[in-house]
Amino acid sequence: MLINTVLMFLRELLPLCLLLATLLVWHRSVWRSFALYFALPSVLMLSLISLRMVWISEQLDGLGLELLYSFLYLSCFVLLCLSALKAQWAMLSSALAAACLFSISGSNLLLYIWLPTQAENTPADLVLGSALGAGIGASIAVLWYYLLSELKQWRIQSFALLLSLTGARQVMMASALLLQSDWLPAGPQLWQTEQLLSEQSELGFFLQALMGYEATPSLSQLLLYLLCFGLLFWCCSFMEKKR
Amino acid sequence: MRSLRRYLVTVLIALFTLISFVAALQSYKQSASRAEALFDQDLQILASSLSQQYQAGSQQELGLALQVWQKGKLVYRSALAPQTSMSDAEGFSEHNFAGKRWRVFRQTPTDLLTVIVAQPLTQRQQLADEVITASIYPVVLSLPLQALLIWLVVSKALSPIKRFSAQLSSKKANDLSPVELDQVPAELDQMLKTTNQLFARLADAFEREKRFASDVAHELRTPLSVLQVNLHNASQQWQRSGISDPEGSMLALQAGVERMSTLIEQIMLLNRTNPEHFQARTEQLDLAGLCRQVVADWYPQIEKKQQQIELLGLEHLSLKGDAFALRLLVSNLVGNASKYTQVGGSIQLELSNEQDKAMLVVQDNGPGIAPEEYNRVFDRFYRVGGDRHQSGTIGSGLGLAIVRDIVVLHQGSISLGASDFSSGLKVTVELPL
Numbered sequence: 001m002l003i004n005t006v007l008m009f010l011r012e013l014l015p016l017c018l019l020l021a022t023l024l025v026w027h028r029s030v031w032r033s034f035a036l037y038f039a040l041p042s043v044l045m046l047s048l049i050s051l052r053m054v055w056i057s058e059q060l061d062g063l064g065l066e067l068l069y070s071f072l073y074l075s076c077f078v079l080l081c082l083s084a085l086k087a088q089w090a091m092l093s094s095a096l097a098a099a100c101l102f103s104i105s106g107s108n109l110l111l112y113i114w115l116p117t118q119a120e121n122t123p124a125d126l127v128l129g130s131a132l133g134a135g136i137g138a139s140i141a142v143l144w145y146y147l148l149s150e151l152k153q154w155r156i157q158s159f160a161l162l163l164s165l166t167g168a169r170q171v172m173m174a175s176a177l178l179l180q181s182d183w184l185p186a187g188p189q190l191w192q193t194e195q196l197l198s199e200q201s202e203l204g205f206f207l208q209a210l211m212g213y214e215a216t217p218s219l220s221q222l223l224l225y226l227l228c229f230g231l232l233f234w235c236c237s238f239m240e241k242k243r
Numbered sequence: 244m245r246s247l248r249r250y251l252v253t254v255l256i257a258l259f260t261l262i263s264f265v266a267a268l269q270s271y272k273q274s275a276s277r278a279e280a281l282f283d284q285d286l287q288i289l290a291s292s293l294s295q296q297y298q299a300g301s302q303q304e305l306g307l308a309l310q311v312w313q314k315g316k317l318v319y320r321s322a323l324a325p326q327t328s329m330s331d332a333e334g335f336s337e338h339n340f341a342g343k344r345w346r347v348f349r350q351t352p353t354d355l356l357t358v359i360v361a362q363p364l365t366q367r368q369q370l371a372d373e374v375i376t377a378s379i380y381p382v383v384l385s386l387p388l389q390a391l392l393i394w395l396v397v398s399k400a401l402s403p404i405k406r407f408s409a410q411l412s413s414k415k416a417n418d419l420s421p422v423e424l425d426q427v428p429a430e431l432d433q434m435l436k437t438t439n440q441l442f443a444r445l446a447d448a449f450e451r452e453k454r455f456a457s458d459v460a461h462e463l464r465t466p467l468s469v470l471q472v473n474l475h476n477a478s479q480q481w482q483r484s485g486i487s488d489p490e491g492s493m494l495a496l497q498a499g500v501e502r503m504s505t506l507i508e509q510i511m512l513l514n515r516t517n518p519e520h521f522q523a524r525t526e527q528l529d530l531a532g533l534c535r536q537v538v539a540d541w542y543p544q545i546e547k548k549q550q551q552i553e554l555l556g557l558e559h560l561s562l563k564g565d566a567f568a569l570r571l572l573v574s575n576l577v578g579n580a581s582k583y584t585q586v587g588g589s590i591q592l593e594l595s596n597e598q599d600k601a602m603l604v605v606q607d608n609g610p611g612i613a614p615e616e617y618n619r620v621f622d623r624f625y626r627v628g629g630d631r632h633q634s635g636t637i638g639s640g641l642g643l644a645i646v647r648d649i650v651v652l653h654q655g656s657i658s659l660g661a662s663d664f665s666s667g668l669k670v671t672v673e674l675p676l
Contacts, residue, residue, distance in 0.1 A: 003275075006268060132264050139261035142253050153426070202265075 002125045002132075008112050009133025012105040014209035017141035019076075019101055019166055023094045025148045025159070030091055037095035038102070045103035050110050063181045069104050070181075073174035076100040077228060080167040084235035101170065140206075160236035165211040168229035172212030175221045187219035246429040251400050258392050262385045269381035277377045281370055306366060308345065312357040329359045337364070403431050411438075419446035453514060460511045467504050474500060509641035513623070516568055516648045530560040530569065530601055530674075531594050537573040538592070541581055549587045552577075556594035562601045562676045564653050569674075572649040575642040576605040576670055584609035589664065596676065600655075603672045608664035617659040621647045650674070 020038075027034045049056065049068070056064040076097045083093035113126065121129075152159040178184035194215040198204050207213035214221065288307055310329055311319040317326065325340050330347040338347050338361070345361040352358070403424060410422045421439040424431075478493055488494070534554055538545075545552050573592075580590045584607040593604040612620060612627050619625050624640040650657045655674035662669040 002271060003268070132268060135260045136264045136268075139257040139264070142257035143261070146250070146254055 001121065002129045005112075005121060005126055005129025006133045006136075009109065009130050010137055010205065011209075012108050013134055013137035014140060014206070015169065016098070016101050016105045017137040018144055018210055020098055021141040021145040022148060022159075022163055022166055023098055025145055025152060026163070027091050027094060028149075034091055034095050037092055038098050041096055041099040042102040042106070045099060046106040046110075049103055049107040053107065053111065063183075066177045066181045067183070070174040070177040070183075072100040072104050073170045073177070076170040077167050077174075077232070080163070080170075081232055081235045084163075084232065084239045087239070090239075157237075160233060160240065162210075163236055164229050164233040167232040168225050169208075169210065169212030171228040172214060172221060172225050175224050176214070179218065179221070185220055189216050189218055190222055192216050247400050247403075248430065250428070251396065254396050254400075255393065258389065258396065262389050262392070266381040266385040270378040273377040273381065274374055277374045281374070306362070308341075308361040310357075310359040312359070314355050324359075324361070329361050403428055407431060407435065419443075419449070456510060456514045460507045460514070463507050464504075464511075467500065467507065471500055471504065506641070509645065512571060513641050513645050513648070516571065516645050516652065524565055524567075525563050526566060527561055527563055528566050528569070530562055530564075530603065531556075531558055533566070533570055534573050534592055534594065534603070537570060537577050540574065541577050545581050545590070548581065548584075550581060550584060550590060551588070552581075552590040552592070554592045554594070556592075557596065560594050560596060560601050562674055564674065565649075568649045568652060572646050572672070573603070573605075575646050576603075576672075579642055580605055580607040580609070580668075583607070584667070588667075591663075599676050601674045601676055603674070604669060605672075606662040606664065606667060606669035608662060608667040611662060611666055611668045612659070614661075620659070621657075646670075646672075 024031055024034065053065065056068055058064060060067055079093045079097035079100065083090040083097065086093070148159060148162065151162075175184055179186050192215065197207075197213070197215065199208055199213065199215050204213060204215070212225065217225075306323075307321065308324040308329060309319070309321040310317060310324045312328065317328075320326070323341060329340065329345070330336050330338055330349045333349055333351060336347050336349070338345055344364045346364055346367055347359060347361040349357065349359045403426065406424055407422060410424070419442045421442055422435060424435060427435055474493075474497055478497065481488065481493065531554075538552055538554060542552075577590065577592070584590060588608050590605070590607045593602075593606075595602045595604075616627055620627060620643050622640075623644045626640040647657055650672060653674050655672060657673075658671045660669045660671065661667075
C-alpha cells in the first residue's frame with residue numbers, strides 16, 4: 001500500500017535527514033568536504049551490508065543484522081562525541097557518524113524494496129510512496145537546517161542540546177535492538193504514554209526521529225539515554241569552552 | 244542567511260513540498276477511511292438483503308431495491324422494489340419509481356433468471372461526495388497554514404532590508420556614521436557597502452567645506468581687523484593734519500571694509516548654523532524673553548534712526564530650541580527691519596501660539612520687497628536690487644539665508660508677506676512648541 005511505503009521511507013530517512021541538517025549547520029563552511037567524507041564511506045558500507053545481508057543475518061544465532069545495526073547506532077553516537085571533543089577530527093567524525101546512520105537506513109530501504117512482500121505494492125505505489133516520503137523528509141531537513149541556524153546564532157546552547165538529543169536517539173535505537181536480541185536486560189517498564197502521544201502519530205514520529213521518543217521505555221533504556229545525552233552535552237559544552 | 248534568493252527559494256519549496264505532501268497523505272488516509280466505511284456499508288446491505296430472503300414478511304429498509312424474476316414471474320423483491328419490473332433494458336439505466344430517481348442494473352445470467360438491482364441516485368451522489376470531500380478537506384485546510392508560513396518566511400527574509408531602512412530613516416540630518424547590520428545577505432551587502440562609502444565621502448566633504456569656510460573667514464578676520472584699526476588711525480591722522488577728502492574716498496574705504504567685516508561675520512554664522520554641521524543643543528527657553536533681549540541689543544541703532552519698536556502678544560512663550568540659533572534668528576530679523584526701514588519708521592514684533600506652534604511676526608513700514616522676490620531673498624548672497632541696493636545699508640545677503648537655516652533646524656517654517664502697515668515687509672516664523 002502507498003501509505004506503508006511512505007511510512008517506511010519516512011521512518012528511515014527522517015532521522016538521517018535531521019542528523020545531516022544538524023551536522024551541516026555545524027560544518028557549514030566546509031560543507032563540500034563534509035559531503036565528500038559522508039558520501040564515500042556511506043556508499044562503501046551500504047554496498048557491503050547489502051551484498052552480504054543474508055550472510056550477516058545468519059550470524060550470531062540469526063541476530064547478526066540486529067547486532068550490526070546496534071553497533072552502527074552506537075558508533076554513530078561515539079563518533080558524534082569524538083567530533084565534539086576533537087576539533088581537528090570534527091568534520092571527519094561527523095561525516096562518518098552520518099554515514100553509519102545512512103548505511104542502516106539505506107540497507108533497510110533496499111531490503112524493503114526487494115522484499116518478496118513487495119509484490120503487494122504496484123510500481124506506482126512504490127514510486128509515489130518513496131517520492132512522498134523522501135520529499136517530506138527532505139523538506140523537514142531544510143526547515144530544520146534554517147531553524148537550527150537561527151537558534152545557533154541566538155543561543156549556542158540550544159544547538160548543543162539538539163545535537164545531544166539526536167546523538168542520544170541513536171543510543172536509544174541501539175538499546176531497542178539490543179533488548180530485542182536479549183543482549184540488554186529489559187528491566188521494568190517505566191511508563192506508558194501511548195495514549196498521550198502515540199509513536200504512530202505525526203508528532204510522535206517526528207520526536208522518535210529527532211530524539212528517540214519511546215512510549216514505553218524500560219529502566220535500562222532510560223538510564224542509558226540520560227547517560228549518553230549528558231555525555232554528549234558535556235562534550236559539546238567542552239567544545240564551546242575550548243573555542 | 245547568506246543569500247536572500249537561496250533562502251527564499253529553498254525554504255518556500257520545502258514548505259510547499261511538506262504541506263502539499265502531508266495534505267496529500269491526509270487526503271489519502273481519509274479517502275481510504277471513507278471508502279472502507281462505504282465497502283463495509285455495502286457488505287451490510289448485501290447481508291441484510293440476503294437475510295430478508297429467509298425472513299418472511301421482513302420489510303427492513305435497505306437503501307437498495309432488488310428484484311429476482313424467474314420465468315417472467317417475480318419470485319423475490321425487497322421492500323423498496325415495485326411489483327413491476329424496474330428495468331427492461333440489460334445493463335445500467337436510470338428509472339423513476341417510488342418517488343425517486345434510481346440507478347438500475349439488470350442482469351440476465353440465464354434465459355429463465357433475471358436479477359435487477361437499483362440504488363437511489365441521491366444516495367450514490369451522497370456517497371461519492373463523502374469520499375471526494377474527505378480528500379479535498381486537508382488540501383483546503385492547508386491553505387491558511389501555507390499562507391501564514393509564507394508570510395513568516397518572507398518577513399524573515401526581508402528583515403535585513405527592513406532593519407537597513409529603519410536605520411536610514413532614524414538617522415538625523417547630521418548623522419553620517421556608517422549603517423551597521425548583523426547577518427547581511429549577499430543581495431544587500433553591496434548596497435550597504437556603497438551607502439556607507441557614500442556616507443564616509445559625504446562626511447569628509449562636509450568636514451572639508453566646514454573647515455575651509457571657517458578657516459578662510461577666520462584668516463580674513465584678523466588682517467581685516469588690523470586694516471580697520473589702521474584705517475581709523477589714518478583717518479584720525481588726516482583730520483589732525485587737516486588733509487581734506489573732498490571725494491569721500493576715506494569714507495568709502497571705511498564703508499567697504501565694514502561691509503567686508505560684516506560679510507565675514509555672517510559667513511561664519513552661516514557656517515555655524517548650517518543644518519548639515521550644526522549640533523543643536525535644544526533646551527526649554529522663553530522666546531518672549533529672548534525677543535526682549537534682542538530688542539535691547541538693537542535699541543541703540545533703533546534710537547539712532549528715531550524708529551519706533553514694540554513687542555506685542557504673549558509675555559512668555561516657552562518652546563524647545565537652541566538659544567544661540569534662535570537669538571540669531573530674531574536678531575537678524577529685527578536688524579534687517581531696522582536697517583531697511585527709513586528714519587522715524589516703525590517696527591513691530593508679535594508673539595502668539597497656535598495649537599502646537601509658536602508664531603513670531605516681525606513687520607515694518609519700510610519699503611518692503613516685491614512678492615516675486617520673496618523666494619529669492621533666502622538665497623545666499625542675494626540682495627534685492629543687487630549691488631545697486633537703494634537703501635545704502637551695509638549688508639551681506641546672508642541674513643535671511645541664516646534665518647531660513649535656523650528655521651529648518653527647528654523644523655519650522657518661514658513666510659514673507661506684505662506688512663499690516665501701509666507699506667513694508669511682514670516675516671512670519673512658525674516653530675514647533
